[in-house]
Amino acid sequence: EAQVTQNPRYLITVTGKKLTVTCSQNMNHEYMSWYRQDPGLGLRQIYYSMNVEVTDKGDVPEGYKVSRKEKRNFPLILESPSPNQTSLYFCASRSFSYEQYFGPGTRLTVT
Amino acid sequence: KQEVTQIPAALSVPEGENLVLNCSFTDSAIYNLQWFRQDPGKGLTSLLLIQSSQREQTSGRLNASLDKSSGRSTLYIAASQPGDSATYLCAVLEYGNKLVFGAGTILRVKS
Numbered sequence: 412e413a414q415v416t417q418n419p420r421y422l423i424t425v426t427g428k429k430l431t432v433t434c435s436q437n438m439n440h441e442y443m444s445w446y447r448q449d450p451g452l453g454l455r456q457i458y459y460s461m462n463v464e465v466t467d468k469g470d471v472p473e474g475y476k477v478s479r480k481e482k483r484n485f486p487l488i489l490e491s492p493s494p495n496q497t498s499l500y501f502c503a504s505r506s507f508s509y510e511q512y513f514g515p516g517t518r519l520t521v522t
Numbered sequence: 523k524q525e526v527t528q529i530p531a532a533l534s535v536p537e538g539e540n541l542v543l544n545c546s547f548t549d550s551a552i553y554n555l556q557w558f559r560q561d562p563g564k565g566l567t568s569l570l571l572i573q574s575s576q577r578e579q580t581s582g583r584l585n586a587s588l589d590k591s592s593g594r595s596t597l598y599i600a601a602s603q604p605g606d607s608a609t610y611l612c613a614v615l616e617y618g619n620k621l622v623f624g625a626g627t628i629l630r631v632k633s
Contacts, residue, residue, distance in 0.1 A: 442619075454611075454623045461619075469620075501565065508573075509553045509615055513566040 413438045415514035417502050423520045424492055432487045432517050434502030440512075442505040443485040444469065445477065447498040448516075454501070460485055492521045524549045524616055528624035535602055536632050543597040543627045545612035550590050553615040557586050557597050560609045560626070569610075570597070602631045 415436045424430055436443065444459035446469075456469030460479040474496055476488040485504075489496060502514040529544045545555070554573045558566040570579045570586040572595065578587040583600040599606060609626045616622060 444621075453625050454613075456621065459619075499563070503621075508571075510568065510571045511556055511613070511615075511621060512568065513558075515565040516563075518563070 413512070415502055415504055415512050417500075417514040417517050419517060420515060421518050423522065425522055426493055427491050430489050430492060430519075432489075432500060432502075432519070434485045434487065434514060435483050436485075436502075436504040436512070437483065438504060438506065438512065439482065440504035440506055441482065443479070444503050444505075445475070445485070445487050446501045446503065447471065448501065449498050457487070457500075489519075492519075494521050497521050524614065524620070524622045526612060526614055526622050526624035528610075528612060528627050530627060531625065532628040532630075534630040534632065537602060537604060539602050539631075541599050541602055541629075543599070543610050543612075543629070545595040545597070545624055547593045547595075547614050547622075549616065550593055551617045552590065553617065555586075555588055555595050555612060555614050557584075557595075558611045558613065560611060562609075566611065599629075602629075604631045604633045606631050 418433045441462045445457040446454045448454045455471045457475050458477040460466045497520050500517045525548045527546045556571045557569040560566050572579050572588040585598040588595045607630050609628050611626045613623045
């Protein structure tokens with residue numbers, strides 16, 4: 412089954428403790444991206460990647476890092492999480508016909 | 523800057539009613555427009571993708587139209603059911619590869 416997977420699905424952590432949210436797709440898509448969704452602010456893009464080793468900032472990149480060492484994986488790294496990064500995070504990949512596929516989401520709480 | 527607006531923000535209808543959700547965008551330089559469904563706290567499920575050269579797409583009880591020149595799209599849901607209750611999001615993919623979302627329409631179908 413074609414899909415985008417994210418792990419973990421739920422995470423509660425404390426301020427300053429580094430964490431990584433993994434994202435993987437099995438559709439051989441070149442383009443992948445990360446979004447956060449907050450009430451009243453909608454979905455905002457954090458980072459995107461056009462292909463392996465090619466990444467760029469989206470609208471809200473501060474406090475996040477990404478890497479793209481393999482085509483299928485695009486992890487999101489929070490090196491020093493803060494409470495304002497409490498949010499619902501989505502990974503997405505894009506097909507060659509420019510259709511977006513979203514993962515199930517990761518709900519992160521930073522205390 | 524691309525802006526995507528969805529009207530109405532919320533809609534409550536009795537079961538069986540046909541309904542129309544509206545999406546407008548300010549810049550017609552888009553690759554496509556995609557409609558998504560999101561259940562509370564869940565991921566985004568793609569409903570319909572309309573490429574910029576297309577006028578409409580249909581899937582089951584759903585029909586989406588696109589008028590690129592006027593910057594409008596509609597999502598028509600026929601014979602609504604309680605299971606259709608969700609938030610409906612439209613998103614446009616700009617030529618600059620940025621995906622811009624509307625704020626969504628919260629739909630409630632009463633049985």
